[in-house]
Amino acid sequence: MMPSILALMPMLVIGFGALALMLAEVLTDAKTGLAVGTAVVLFTAAAFACAGWMVGPENLGDAAVFAPWLVFDRFTLFFEVLLALSGALAALVAGGYLREHGIDRGEFYAILSFSTLGAMMLAAAGDVLMLFVGLETMSIGAYALAGFRRGSPKSAEGALKYFLLGSFAAALMMFGFALLYGATGHTDLAGLHNALASESLRSPSIVIALALVLAGLAFKVSAVPFHMWTPDAYEGAPTPATAFMAASVKAGGFAVLLRVLLTVFGDERSASWATGWPPVVALLAVLTMTVANLVAGRQESIKRMLAYSSIAHAGYLLVGVVAAIRAPAQAQSAVLFYLATYSVSTIGAFAALVLCGSRGAEVVSYEDLAGLGRRHPAVALPFAFFILSLAGMPPMAGFFGKWFVFKAAMDAGLHGLTVIAFINSVIAAYYYLKVFVFLYMREPAAGAPIAKPMWSGEVVTAIALCAFFVLLLGLAPGAVLDAALAVGGAG
Amino acid sequence: MHVQTYAPMFMLFVAATAIATLFFTLATVLGPSKPSAEKSLPFECGSDSDGAQHVRLSVKFYLTAILFVVFDIESVFVYPWAIQFRSLGWMGLASMMGFLLVILVGLVYAWKKGALEWET
Amino acid sequence: MTIGQVYFYLCAAVALFGALAAVCAKSPVRAALGLLMMVLAVAGLYLSLDAQFLAAIQLIVYAGAIVVLFVFVLMLLGHTPLVGVGDGSPAARILGATGFGAVALAAMILSARNAEPTNFPAALPAGFGSVGEIGRLMFTQTLVPFELSSALLMVAVVGAVAVSKGEKPVIVAAASVLAPPGAAPKPGESQ
Numbered sequence: 001m002m003p004s005i006l007a008l009m010p011m012l013v014i015g016f017g018a019l020a021l022m023l024a025e026v027l028t029d030a031k032t033g034l035a036v037g038t039a040v041v042l043f044t045a046a047a048f049a050c051a052g053w054m055v056g057p058e059n060l061g062d063a064a065v066f067a068p069w070l071v072f073d074r075f076t077l078f079f080e081v082l083l084a085l086s087g088a089l090a091a092l093v094a095g096g097y098l099r100e101h102g103i104d105r106g107e108f109y110a111i112l113s114f115s116t117l118g119a120m121m122l123a124a125a126g127d128v129l130m131l132f133v134g135l136e137t138m139s140i141g142a143y144a145l146a147g148f149r150r151g152s153p154k155s156a157e158g159a160l161k162y163f164l165l166g167s168f169a170a171a172l173m174m175f176g177f178a179l180l181y182g183a184t185g186h187t188d189l190a191g192l193h194n195a196l197a198s199e200s201l202r203s204p205s206i207v208i209a210l211a212l213v214l215a216g217l218a219f220k221v222s223a224v225p226f227h228m229w230t231p232d233a234y235e236g237a238p239t240p241a242t243a244f245m246a247a248s249v250k251a252g253g254f255a256v257l258l259r260v261l262l263t264v265f266g267d268e269r270s271a272s273w274a275t276g277w278p279p280v281v282a283l284l285a286v287l288t289m290t291v292a293n294l295v296a297g298r299q300e301s302i303k304r305m306l307a308y309s310s311i312a313h314a315g316y317l318l319v320g321v322v323a324a325i326r327a328p329a330q331a332q333s334a335v336l337f338y339l340a341t342y343s344v345s346t347i348g349a350f351a352a353l354v355l356c357g358s359r360g361a362e363v364v365s366y367e368d369l370a371g372l373g374r375r376h377p378a379v380a381l382p383f384a385f386f387i388l389s390l391a392g393m394p395p396m397a398g399f400f401g402k403w404f405v406f407k408a409a410m411d412a413g414l415h416g417l418t419v420i421a422f423i424n425s426v427i428a429a430y431y432y433l434k435v436f437v438f439l440y441m442r443e444p445a446a447g448a449p450i451a452k453p454m455w456s457g458e459v460v461t462a463i464a465l466c467a468f469f470v471l472l473l474g475l476a477p478g479a480v481l482d483a484a485l486a487v488g489g490a491g
Numbered sequence: 492m493h494v495q496t497y498a499p500m501f502m503l504f505v506a507a508t509a510i511a512t513l514f515f516t517l518a519t520v521l522g523p524s525k526p527s528a529e530k531s532l533p534f535e536c537g538s539d540s541d542g543a544q545h546v547r548l549s550v551k552f553y554l555t556a557i558l559f560v561v562f563d564i565e566s567v568f569v570y571p572w573a574i575q576f577r578s579l580g581w582m583g584l585a586s587m588m589g590f591l592l593v594i595l596v597g598l599v600y601a602w603k604k605g606a607l608e609w610e611t
Numbered sequence: 612m613t614i615g616q617v618y619f620y621l622c623a624a625v626a627l628f629g630a631l632a633a634v635c636a637k638s639p640v641r642a643a644l645g646l647l648m649m650v651l652a653v654a655g656l657y658l659s660l661d662a663q664f665l666a667a668i669q670l671i672v673y674a675g676a677i678v679v680l681f682v683f684v685l686m687l688l689g690h691t692p693l694v695g696v697g698d699g700s701p702a703a704r705i706l707g708a709t710g711f712g713a714v715a716l717a718a719m720i721l722s723a724r725n726a727e728p729t730n731f732p733a734a735l736p737a738g739f740g741s742v743g744e745i746g747r748l749m750f751t752q753t754l755v756p757f758e759l760s761s762a763l764l765m766v767a768v769v770g771a772v773a774v775s776k777g778e779k780p781v782i783v784a785a786a787s788v789l790a791p792p793g794a795a796p797k798p799g800e801s802q
Contacts, residue, residue, distance in 0.1 A: 018765070023599065111769050118762065133760050133763055141768065144771075147773075204721040434638045553683055554772070561767055574742045575747050583693040594761060597768040605776070
């Protein structure tokens with residue numbers, strides 16, 4: 001019994017932790033400790049997931065009692081650690097941001113915790129029913145976080161677009177799974193895989209099901225042309241919520257995308273270049289990278305630029321997914337490692353952006369950054385640091401993330417796709433370097449409003465942790481890379 | 492196919508629809524109809540009607556309605572559990588209590604947040 | 612045609628009509644009533660599939676609670692007819708609807724023609740669809756999703772509180788129930 005409890009521990013800790021936070025908020029006056037409390041809960045969950053990893057999923061034998069609903073393999077455990085850490089970092093950023101901007105309502109932390117729990121369910125789902133419960137738990141939390149700033153029409157607009165399109169995408173995905181159920185009689189992912197792999201089954205409705213499921217998944221990871229909601233939702237949401245959506249929700253989306261494409265549609269026919277999803281995903285990847293990078297260069301708003309940047313990163317990740325057709329283990333590990341580097345870099349960038357501004361003097365456009373490097377070097381430096389990592393400059397985590405994904409794609413023989421991805425990361429350097437130009441080489445126009453940095457211990461802690469992870473993944477990627485490879489090896 | 496089991500229910504539907512249709516038809520066919528400008532004015536308890544045709548409701552209705560949906564779904568889960576209460580034994584009781592505990596925290600939360608209060 | 616087939620086609624026709632009305636109606640309240648019609652007809656279909664409990668839940672939750680929620684939200688928005696909503700050209704909308712409709716239709720026809728119900732039981736298990744059997748399944752086989760669905764309900768509660776409580780919106784609703792009548796005429800209100 002013990003090992004099965006250990007497998008479930010990360011989810012239990014977050015679930016009961018979130019309930020405790022809700023009660024603490026309404027029954028006591030402990031407003032200030034909620035962010036730290038949430039971070040402690042999520043770090044504890046990450047620690048339990050690490051413990052599960054040490055014990056090894058093969059020794060969590062009793063965890064099979066949760067089958068087929070929840071699958072506790074290394075894939076799940078990797079995502080549990082990643083999601084819990086991302087959630088904790090976003091909660092710390094929220095602690096400083098919400099207080100500064102006068103929207104310090106405790107709902108944020110409960111929603112963030114439940115949404116993280118939903119993303120974990122999504123990563124662990126072994127059945128379509130569980131997948132849907134996880135998807136909705138994660139998404140409803142994200143919709144509420146996007147619309148959290150009630151006073152702002154932009155927040156409301158972004159949240160409404162996100163909600164309507166997100167619900168529609170979830171419905172499309174369910175339609176696809178319903179067709180699959182009709183064709184195979186299975187709702188568990190393993191059973192679906194076996195049924196699809198059997199030669200006898202060649203129902204055309206499976207192709208339509210695949211298209212519908214793929215459209216829903218592409219929406220969740222905001223791949224072009226399903227990205228329309230992303231800039232508005234990211235811009236309107238409070239910045240910590242944006243960081244959470246860019247890191248955790250995207251990671252959750254990729255977890256289910258990998259699970260569905262590589263497990264359910266991982267059979268010979270569905271995963272072949274001639275008759276399956278790879279060309280479609282490759283097209284999505286090319287469109288996503290190219291459109292996002294070209295549009296990102298034309299943005300005035302920093303948050304919108306970072307939103308398009310996150311779309312572009314989804315494109316690179318999709319390149320890794322396509323590479324999984326020839327070298328599944330290597331490509332999957334590369335995608336997982338990339339997700340880890342991208343998550344810490346993007347949360348760090350948003351945290352540093354929070355620190356650069358204060359109430360009434362936020363950083364909105366590039367102009368607001370002008371001269372910040374000279375006036376306030378201490379807050380400009382972290383922002384520049386994380387932007388470098390997102391751009392994929394060598395000593396940072398982002399570089400190795402890109403390196404492994406591109407290498408996996410090369411090894412899989414996808415030369416054209418790799419070249420396009422490489423050209424795209426060069427184009428992306430333009431708008432990332434623009435940040436540097438404004439930070440260090442421009443002065444604000446006379447009389448223009450200038451951003452005033454804020455101070456918050458929580459945000460600084462989050463930035464320090466993100467910077468630590470960025471350097472760790474950049475300078476000593478060994479441990480995390482081995483973990484990602486172990487996932488691929490096991491799967 | 493066991494729809495036939497519900498034949499009495501459908502007969503009730505048919506009878507209700509038929510009676511309603513009958514009365515409306517009779518009223519339309521037999522009733523005198525002398526429209527005038529005065530008669531087609533909007534009627535609001537004798538006073539002249541005023542203001543927009545459709546008022547916007549407060550967001551409080553939305554919060555109440557969505558809380559209702561959540562607790563409605565909870566009751567949907569409780570019902571089959573209650574039917575099987577004896578055969579499920581202690582394990583079933585513990586499962587349901589765990590679920591209800593979570594929902595209870597939600598209720599306390601909504602209550603303390605003032606989500607159930609009308610005048611705020 | 613057996614009585615069962617007549618019943619199926621009747622329910623299916625009503626459901627389709629309701630769904631079309633929900634999509635095509637200019638007035639949002641009529642659209643909501645179309646949705647209600649669709650929900651009722653689908654409950655009728657569940658009944659013919661021996662899923663009595665599901666049919667009852669469909670009536671209680673969907674017809675009773677969710678459609679009511681829709682109508683509330685329509686009233687929050689102040690229901691102006693949906694004319695000129697959306698900036699896409701009519702051609703794009705028609706093309707999109709036709710394309711999606713064609714795919715959906717093709718999916719249905721192909722699934723129906725290639726139905727290979729290999730994994731479906733030939734005869735229904737005893738007590739299928741009854742409340743008691745669903746209760747037994749829910750607390751034995753599907754216990755894990757059941758317990759975890761409480762997290763979904765919780766995030767809905769907290770999320771609803773988050774988006775509807777808290778600081779007041781900058782743009783206060785123009786004509787709330789509390790405002791004096793006629794104080795704030797809405798655009799598009801020509802009556």
